[in-house]
Amino acid sequence: MKDLETLFNPKSIAVVGATETMLKWGSFIISNILEGGFKGPVYPISTSHQSVYGVKAYASLRDISEPIDLVFVATPASTVISILEQCVEKNVHAVVVISSGFSEAGAEGAVLEKQVAAFAREHSIHLAGPNTMGMANVAISLFATGGHPRPTPGTISIIAQSGNVGNQIMLWAELQGIGIGKFVGSGNEAVLKVEDYLEYFHHDPNTSVVLLYLEGVYDGRKFFEIARRVSLRKPVIALKAGRTEGGSRAAASHTGAMASSFRLFESVMRQSGVMMATNSTELLELSVAFDSFPLPRGNRVGILTLGGGWGVITADECEENGLVLSHLPESIMRVLDEKLPPFWSRANPVDLVGQPDFFLFADAIELMVASDAFDAIIVLGLIGSARYGTRPVQATHRLGQISDEQIAAVQEGAASLENGIRETILSLMNRYDKPIYPVSLAAFPEDKIIYSRPGSRYKAIIYKTPEMAVFCLSKQYQYAQFRRECASG
Amino acid sequence: MKDLETLFNPKSIAVVGATETMLKWGSFIISNILEGGFKGPVYPISTSHQSVYGVKAYASLRDISEPIDLVFVATPASTVISILEQCVEKNVHAVVVISSGFSEAGAEGAVLEKQVAAFAREHSIHLAGPNTMGMANVAISLFATGGHPRPTPGTISIIAQSGNVGNQIMLWAELQGIGIGKFVGSGNEAVLKVEDYLEYFHHDPNTSVVLLYLEGVYDGRKFFEIARRVSLRKPVIALKAGRTEGGSRAAASHTGAMASSFRLFESVMRQSGVMMATNSTELLELSVAFDSFPLPRGNRVGILTLGGGWGVITADECEENGLVLSHLPESIMRVLDEKLPPFWSRANPVDLVGQPDFFLFADAIELMVASDAFDAIIVLGLIGSARYGTRPVQATHRLGQISDEQIAAVQEGAASLENGIRETILSLMNRYDKPIYPVSLAAFPEDKIIYSRPGSRYKAIIYKTPEMAVFCLSKQYQYAQFRRECASG
Numbered sequence: 001m002k003d004l005e006t007l008f009n010p011k012s013i014a015v016v017g018a019t020e021t022m023l024k025w026g027s028f029i030i031s032n033i034l035e036g037g038f039k040g041p042v043y044p045i046s047t048s049h050q051s052v053y054g055v056k057a058y059a060s061l062r063d064i065s066e067p068i069d070l071v072f073v074a075t076p077a078s079t080v081i082s083i084l085e086q087c088v089e090k091n092v093h094a095v096v097v098i099s100s101g102f103s104e105a106g107a108e109g110a111v112l113e114k115q116v117a118a119f120a121r122e123h124s125i126h127l128a129g130p131n132t133m134g135m136a137n138v139a140i141s142l143f144a145t146g147g148h149p150r151p152t153p154g155t156i157s158i159i160a161q162s163g164n165v166g167n168q169i170m171l172w173a174e175l176q177g178i179g180i181g182k183f184v185g186s187g188n189e190a191v192l193k194v195e196d197y198l199e200y201f202h203h204d205p206n207t208s209v210v211l212l213y214l215e216g217v218y219d220g221r222k223f224f225e226i227a228r229r230v231s232l233r234k235p236v237i238a239l240k241a242g243r244t245e246g247g248s249r250a251a252a253s254h255t256g257a258m259a260s261s262f263r264l265f266e267s268v269m270r271q272s273g274v275m276m277a278t279n280s281t282e283l284l285e286l287s288v289a290f291d292s293f294p295l296p297r298g299n300r301v302g303i304l305t306l307g308g309g310w311g312v313i314t315a316d317e318c319e320e321n322g323l324v325l326s327h328l329p330e331s332i333m334r335v336l337d338e339k340l341p342p343f344w345s346r347a348n349p350v351d352l353v354g355q356p357d358f359f360l361f362a363d364a365i366e367l368m369v370a371s372d373a374f375d376a377i378i379v380l381g382l383i384g385s386a387r388y389g390t391r392p393v394q395a396t397h398r399l400g401q402i403s404d405e406q407i408a409a410v411q412e413g414a415a416s417l418e419n420g421i422r423e424t425i426l427s428l429m430n431r432y433d434k435p436i437y438p439v440s441l442a443a444f445p446e447d448k449i450i451y452s453r454p455g456s457r458y459k460a461i462i463y464k465t466p467e468m469a470v471f472c473l474s475k476q477y478q479y480a481q482f483r484r485e486c487a488s489g
Numbered sequence: 490m491k492d493l494e495t496l497f498n499p500k501s502i503a504v505v506g507a508t509e510t511m512l513k514w515g516s517f518i519i520s521n522i523l524e525g526g527f528k529g530p531v532y533p534i535s536t537s538h539q540s541v542y543g544v545k546a547y548a549s550l551r552d553i554s555e556p557i558d559l560v561f562v563a564t565p566a567s568t569v570i571s572i573l574e575q576c577v578e579k580n581v582h583a584v585v586v587i588s589s590g591f592s593e594a595g596a597e598g599a600v601l602e603k604q605v606a607a608f609a610r611e612h613s614i615h616l617a618g619p620n621t622m623g624m625a626n627v628a629i630s631l632f633a634t635g636g637h638p639r640p641t642p643g644t645i646s647i648i649a650q651s652g653n654v655g656n657q658i659m660l661w662a663e664l665q666g667i668g669i670g671k672f673v674g675s676g677n678e679a680v681l682k683v684e685d686y687l688e689y690f691h692h693d694p695n696t697s698v699v700l701l702y703l704e705g706v707y708d709g710r711k712f713f714e715i716a717r718r719v720s721l722r723k724p725v726i727a728l729k730a731g732r733t734e735g736g737s738r739a740a741a742s743h744t745g746a747m748a749s750s751f752r753l754f755e756s757v758m759r760q761s762g763v764m765m766a767t768n769s770t771e772l773l774e775l776s777v778a779f780d781s782f783p784l785p786r787g788n789r790v791g792i793l794t795l796g797g798g799w800g801v802i803t804a805d806e807c808e809e810n811g812l813v814l815s816h817l818p819e820s821i822m823r824v825l826d827e828k829l830p831p832f833w834s835r836a837n838p839v840d841l842v843g844q845p846d847f848f849l850f851a852d853a854i855e856l857m858v859a860s861d862a863f864d865a866i867i868v869l870g871l872i873g874s875a876r877y878g879t880r881p882v883q884a885t886h887r888l889g890q891i892s893d894e895q896i897a898a899v900q901e902g903a904a905s906l907e908n909g910i911r912e913t914i915l916s917l918m919n920r921y922d923k924p925i926y927p928v929s930l931a932a933f934p935e936d937k938i939i940y941s942r943p944g945s946r947y948k949a950i951i952y953k954t955p956e957m958a959v960f961c962l963s964k965q966y967q968y969a970q971f972r973r974e975c976a977s978g
Binding site: 034105148161163164175247249307318395401441 | 509521543594635650657704728730733799804807832834877880881889934
């Protein structure tokens, strides 16, 4: 049961129950695979159609002479064992059972699920599901889920005990330009369990961060042991639902998983190095932060801000999240004394008192990153100012005082300076191996959230608010601590 | 010092220190007012220019023969008293001092500030600032701040002890279509203090919610007394920065305000009915929720969901925020038994098990809103499905199986059904006076966040995540409790 490579990287695929009838799972899965651009052969299996979406269909797996790596099953629960028998004949060892009507549907279904599991184990079939929404491997353009999200390729891989939640997180990733590696909805986990997928992602070179949506685990000890092992190599970010009585009840009726006592679970997770998100937003935000920034070597933060109030807000957030605002070194103070008006803050946060000087800002960032006094830098309100900050100039343009050419030049100049700052942040992160968290404060809906370039080891996430930047930084610090303690212990 | 009506609703305005020189405050303020569309006369005062942005300038306030309601001052600190003297001559009683260089800049500035304050008090001048970023009244298109946000008119009014924070919140409001009433950056509060603005908004018929960004208050007792009085009439939502030592230090260097012990402050706020946000995102989100939804009569929540996982997540959030998932009444169960597959949840959350039937959903919402078992309803994942939910159909379109006309009809149909659901939610809120919180789960950046129509008493906010919906609902419940307790006590 160790190697799930064929499940996630199949060369050929068959879909049993493929159909063109809208709203049927057999239609969702086959249309998604075909339209998603998977390069290998795809075989629809249908007892009633000659072709599905223009692709020749077969009445049974037995009718296909070529080898098949992965089979999706979207026919009624009662038919699944007979399909698994065909899989054995065809020497197929990876099967995703989409079909519902198993343990989540009552006692009868639970019996059937046990039979399916026993059969799969006996014949060494890696079986995902049943009652799963499917899986995806973005790198090979394999999208085989009920929803049709299309994230860009990346290295954040997702294990979700709710296919819906997993799919929506992939959609959120798509809409924000966040790269996703692989996805699996674990469904009822009759055979393959969360632990097995974790184990696979542990060794997967194309997975840098594991994003986990959990409702309950079957074997807590095993889960803990594997989670800890994975966490030592790459970050695992988890959201545990079913934390409360109401949530547990809902989870029980949803997947049939036992939702265990959350407080116990949380303390075990802390020991295993798994980073816990408290809600779905944090789950994705944390995963992206870990996928993008270098880990901080300590918890000492330097803040650069274009406005005093945001400095105060961010200072609070830092202290409340276990980070420390260390003192601004004399050497930095001396340099800034020469560049700033006499009433500048002379302390951390460094308030650049509305100085609209991009070069000064770039210099100040470098001064702080290079300093041994800081393990991480937060930059507030410079990025985002190209568009919002030039509004006063746009106003004078509309008032007829400056020409179309002048306003175009101003906007182009501001955009290019802002781009320069992004570039500076990226270069400095690469050079000093220290995280620099930029916060826009004036993010427009259409703004790019992730900034990167070929050859850069790191990416910069442009945060919309300081609170999310600080939260992610604090979790990165916690994780770095976990790794250090384990290395020294 | 009671009536700030002239400050917020001036008929005529003069700007002392008006200039076309970019990046100067005298340019920001005058260009913003002129370009913002304020209807009354605007007089630039400049000793060196004949006109500013095409408008005739005057050397002094004395040279204007017409009456002036409101004066902005953007000249150096040392000139302010002489300008106030001119204001007395011109019978001006509302002045916004933008100029910095007062108490925030050191001991010398503090002395000057006291002189300015004494002079203003002696001559009954309502003086905002000094060191403020300005003010705005969206209803009369008066935008007089350093940043140039342009929110739509509404009834959320803002008091900010950081002009930057207030301006950025107005920009966030603009980008999300959130209506704003009035804004003031209180600056150093030499004369007018947060309490005075609160008192004004208490009586302002065009303010339904007060959004407050606080760093420190000068007279805690007075603030508490007024905040409580206002809270009994309309919600006050506050973010207190300077909660920690680091934040306090930053706040002290920023405005000179005393950042008091936060825990004490928080408990006092709780007694006064002020709803505390813990960060800048919550500050705006809470304000909008209070401005849009009816208050719940109790804490019993019904959840309708299109996917099990999201139901679990939302159930957890509810219980963790003091809300209760009450049992689904038998009567509702019987109706749904006839419409849903046999294995439906038969419990709250009501999982519509992926039934893509919009009419069923509309019926289910009404069943739950009408029931005495629930004080509020959360609807997960129906809104947003018109675009995301039709992706499988789009896929079959791209696979050539359905025509351009067919896909257009499907998308139009889905959009119109989704619009119907929004309309249903709005009608049911108006009819039953109960909040219904819709969560999209598939919100695109360009999606409208607020849904309303003329004549509707309430608006519907379309949330992107259940956690924010639950958080806002729980605060609305807390506030409703406060009002009930005060009414009965």
